[in-house]
Amino acid sequence: MDHPGARLALTRYSRTAVTRVADDTKKLAMITNIHIDAGGLSSLPRVGLFPAATKLLANHNKIEEVRECWAERLEDVDLSDNLLTSFPEIGGTMLLSLNISQNRLRDMEIPRLFPNLMELNCSIQQEKGSPGSVFSPKFSESLQQHCPRLQALNISATGIADLQCVEGFSGLKQLVATRNPIQDLEHVIPYLCDDLLCLDIQDCPVAKNRRLFEAVCARCPRLVAFNGKKYSAEQIKFSGDKYLREQRRNAGPGARKKTSE
Numbered sequence: 001m002d003h004p005g006a007r008l009a010l011t012r013y014s015r016t017a018v019t020r021v022a023d024d025t026k027k028l029a030m031i032t033n034i035h036i037d038a039g040g041l042s043s044l045p046r047v048g049l050f051p052a053a054t055k056l057l058a059n060h061n062k063i064e065e066v067r068e069c070w071a072e073r074l075e076d077v078d079l080s081d082n083l084l085t086s087f088p089e090i091g092g093t094m095l096l097s098l099n100i101s102q103n104r105l106r107d108m109e110i111p112r113l114f115p116n117l118m119e120l121n122c123s124i125q126q127e128k129g130s131p132g133s134v135f136s137p138k139f140s141e142s143l144q145q146h147c148p149r150l151q152a153l154n155i156s157a158t159g160i161a162d163l164q165c166v167e168g169f170s171g172l173k174q175l176v177a178t179r180n181p182i183q184d185l186e187h188v189i190p191y192l193c194d195d196l197l198c199l200d201i202q203d204c205p206v207a208k209n210r211r212l213f214e215a216v217c218a219r220c221p222r223l224v225a226f227n228g229k230k231y232s233a234e235q236i237k238f239s240g241d242k243y244l245r246e247q248r249r250n251a252g253p254g255a256r257k258k259t260s261e
Helices: 004-016 025-030 139-146 211-217 233-260
Strands: 034-035 055-057 077-079 098-101 119-121 152-154 174-176 196-201
Touching: 004 025, 004 034, 211 233
Parallel strands: 034 055, 055 077, 077 098, 098 119, 119 152, 152 174, 174 196
Antiparallel strands: none
């Protein structure tokens, strides 16, 4: 209760809640949304003080590390715009969404099982002049093993040069990877899953390639949105088929020449 975050949550709750409870400990137990954003905090309060909480808003603080902050009832956690350098040890089996964008993550991988996590935002980790990806070589493996139900992933401005970090992740429906140094089609297409619905890779060098949209349509026939624009099923099929026809046509002469040689 002495933690400044607990006092902040209590103060904000007391301003809006209609309750006759005078005991602060009992008030904390009634809080379902922990609002401690923009509080100048350097650490989180003990989440066990809030047994009824399902939502934690701790964005816009100065938190550098989150360890052993497991809470089974938490469903939504926002730790964006802090100073985190590693993946936060927070939440539990009920966690549905986690926002850790605008931090200082490096060599990142998922540390444990989050069986129901459906949305992860780990974008904007690059400081000016800092080279390379923020992800560990084991990030893709840890993502698949520990977030089996993940459907939406934002990895914008993380320094990745390709989409290998999502390779083989068949459950992914929405991928945002803008503002990364991704250069060519071969750095994108092989890593996309067939069932992807939304892809946004604006402000990447590869986005200037006029064949990108057609190639993505061919790879992801269920696509409904690309780079912020929605498309009909007919448009996706037409563009995908066009790309595949051209690929076959381009491969044909070379293949025949090889055979004749």
